[in-house]
Amino acid sequence: DQQVKQNSPSLSVQEGRISILNCDYTNSMFDYFLWYKKYPAEGPTFLISISSIKDKNEDGRFTVFLNKSAKHLSLHIVPSQPGDSAVYFCAASSPYTNAGKSTFGDGTTLTVKP
Amino acid sequence: NAGVTQTPKFRILKIGQSMTLQCTQDMNHNYMYWYRQDPGMGLKLIYYSVGAGITDKGEVPNGYNVSRSTTEDFPLRLELAAPSQTSVYFCASRTANTEAFFGQGTRLTVV
Numbered sequence: 001d002q003q004v005k006q007n008s009p010s011l012s013v014q015e016g017r018i019s020i021l022n023c024d025y026t027n028s029m030f031d032y033f034l035w036y037k038k039y040p041a042e043g044p045t046f047l048i049s050i051s052s053i054k055d056k057n058e059d060g061r062f063t064v065f066l067n068k069s070a071k072h073l074s075l076h077i078v079p080s081q082p083g084d085s086a087v088y089f090c091a092a093s094s095p096y097t098n099a100g101k102s103t104f105g106d107g108t109t110l111t112v113k114p
Numbered sequence: 115n116a117g118v119t120q121t122p123k124f125r126i127l128k129i130g131q132s133m134t135l136q137c138t139q140d141m142n143h144n145y146m147y148w149y150r151q152d153p154g155m156g157l158k159l160i161y162y163s164v165g166a167g168i169t170d171k172g173e174v175p176n177g178y179n180v181s182r183s184t185t186e187d188f189p190l191r192l193e194l195a196a197p198s199q200t201s202v203y204f205c206a207s208r209t210a211n212t213e214a215f216f217g218q219g220t221r222l223t224v225v
Contacts, residue, residue: 004156006156009154034213036213036216041218041219042218042219043118043204043206043216043217043218043219044157044204044216045216046213046214046215049213089156089157099145099162099164099170100145100208100210101147101159101162101172102214103159104149104156104157104158105156106154106155106156107155107156
């Protein structure tokens with residue numbers, strides 16, 4: 001049973017437009033959510049996170065929204081740039097329990113076309 | 115500040131061979147993790163450690179072993195390599211309430 005799901009394996013958007021990446025989770029014990037970005041032949045790098053006590057967190061062009069009742073989060077990138085083309089992983093964890101282990105989704109490959 | 119360093123970057127093993135994937139972090143992080151990523155899939159947790167001398171199994175520990183004798187090092191040992199262990203391996207570290215920092219990965223092929 002996959003606890004974190006990213007149902008869109010890929011997404012293609014035009015430069016300057018909004019990219020919306022979605023993530024669903026099933027375990028209500030998760031209280032901390034993260035997005036990581038991964039370029040080919042590199043390790044994932046942290047992008048943005050949100051605690052379950054918030055419903056929105058913004059960092060420059062990146063905003064993460066959390067809907068706890070729907071167990072859904074989304075990452076918005078505005079405006080999208082070609083350098084944003086990468087694989088985006090959603091991860092969920094309980095930082096203060098379970099050794100802070102994160103459960104990852106399978107990733108969404110974002111392609112931003114110039 | 116090098117962050118998380120993994121060696122080697124690439125390796126080809128024959129079935130039945132053994133090897134150790136090295137992971138070192140210089141951020142004094144207590145928590146360290148080993149993940150594997152198969153094509154088109156997310157990261158699956160193999161083993162993790164909450165501090166020197168303490169390790170525990172993750173989702174997919176079979177065929178692997180780890181040790182944590184120091185805060186900095188968290189090597190992953192593969193015994194009797196099998197084709198199913200062909201994957202990209204990532205080591206990561208973090209403190210209690212921060213994001214994880216990942217190494218660049220080790221691409222392992224078992225033939």
